[in-house]
Amino acid sequence: MHKIRCAEIWGGNRPVDTSVCTSALSAAIHSKVCDGEAGGDIYYFSVCSYDQLTRIAIADLRGHGDEASQLSRWLYQALEERMNTLDGAGVLTELNKLVHAQGFQAITTAAIISYYMGDSKLYYSYAGHPPIVVRRQGESWRSLPIENAAPGLANLPLGVMANVRYDQCEIPLQPMDRLFLYTDGLSERANAAGDLYGDERLNGVLERTGGQDLDQVKSAILSDLTIHAGGQEADDDCTLLVVEVGASEVFRSFPE
Numbered sequence: 001m002h003k004i005r006c007a008e009i010w011g012g013n014r015p016v017d018t019s020v021c022t023s024a025l026s027a028a029i030h031s032k033v034c035d036g037e038a039g040g041d042i043y044y045f046s047v048c049s050y051d052q053l054t055r056i057a058i059a060d061l062r063g064h065g066d067e068a069s070q071l072s073r074w075l076y077q078a079l080e081e082r083m084n085t086l087d088g089a090g091v092l093t094e095l096n097k098l099v100h101a102q103g104f105q106a107i108t109t110a111a112i113i114s115y116y117m118g119d120s121k122l123y124y125s126y127a128g129h130p131p132i133v134v135r136r137q138g139e140s141w142r143s144l145p146i147e148n149a150a151p152g153l154a155n156l157p158l159g160v161m162a163n164v165r166y167d168q169c170e171i172p173l174q175p176m177d178r179l180f181l182y183t184d185g186l187s188e189r190a191n192a193a194g195d196l197y198g199d200e201r202l203n204g205v206l207e208r209t210g211g212q213d214l215d216q217v218k219s220a221i222l223s224d225l226t227i228h229a230g231g232q233e234a235d236d237d238c239t240l241l242v243v244e245v246g247a248s249e250v251f252r253s254f255p256e
Contacts, residue, residue: 006051009079011044013061013072019215022047022054024117026246028214030222031239033064034185040064041183041239042072048084052117055079055088058239059110059158060129060183067106074098075110088112088125089166092158096127096166099159108158111181115173115245122179125168128157130187130199133180133206136173141180141206143199144171175246180206185238186221191230201228214242 001019004010010020017030022045033039040061047054057075061068078091091112099106109129115122124132124144131143146155146167154165182202189197205224209217221240 004045004047004054006047007049007083009044009046009076009083011042011057013039013042013068015039016043020045023051024054024115024245025056025243026214027056027241027243028218029239029241030218032234032237034234034237035064039237040068041185041237042068042075043239043241044075044079046079046083050084053084053086053114055083055112055114056181056241056243057091057110057112058129058181058183058241059108060185060237060239061106061108063105064237067102070102071095071099071106071108086114086116086123087168088114088123089168092125092127092166093164096158096164097162100162102159106159109184110158113179113181120172120174121170122173123168123170125166126155127164127166128155128160130182130184133203134171134173135178135206135210137176141203144169173245177245179243179245180241181243182240183236183238185234185236186225186240188236189225189229189234189238190232191228192232195228197225197228214244217242 004022015033019028031041042059044057061071078094110127111129113124131145133141133143135141149167156164205221209220
């Protein structure tokens with residue numbers, strides 16, 4: 001398990017299948033590239049200098065290769081500059097201006113979430129990305145849309161327009177509550193008949209694996225995705241993260 005410490009940023013746009021944790025969150029992450037070694041899906045974890053704020057960023061770039069590497073660097077820099085703030089919408093605003101300057105081919109979706117131990121709240125912002133899914137203790141899984149957004153152009157994919165407002169919402173979470181983040185390479189994976197995997201089937205797996213550990217949930221989703229695809233090759237990168245509030249025992253026992 002990769003243990004992320006104060007003032008550290010971990011991630012990128014390379015294939016990975018591992019577990020990570022901070023003082024606040026544990027996660028099982030899988031990211032697979034459909035072609036080559038550097039994909040268009042980008043993921044990052046960062047922890048503030050005071051070890052109180054964990055931020056997770058996930059982005060799905062239209063392109064691959066050099067474009068993805070450039071956006072990965074921009075995202076890293078934006079997270080580094082805002083490591084000690086809750087301003088996830090500010091990260092997206094900055095990225096939008098950079099991506100827009102690159103032209104139409106750079107259009108990207110992204111989601112930024114931040115969990116702050118000081119108030120036990122999750123803060124989240126989207127740029128045209130599939131909403132994260134949450135399961136609080138005693139409840140079913142449900143998506144977290146941006147609610148009560150002010151009128152006007154808001155929360156669009158990065159690069160569509162130069163000036164877009166990005167909203168940030170919040171929700172209280174407690175230890176053992178879970179989150180699920182993914183790119184559309186998961187939900188839009190097609191089988192030979194052209195049927196997409198879809199959110200309904202995904203939610204069914206999440207509900208059935210509610211009592212299992214994070215790695216088991218991740219494995220169950222990937223196995224079900226393979227069954228659905230029936231040997232059909234993926235035509236898009238696929239990234240998913242199963243996250244739980246509360247650091248793992250492995251992390252808590254790690255020597256200072």
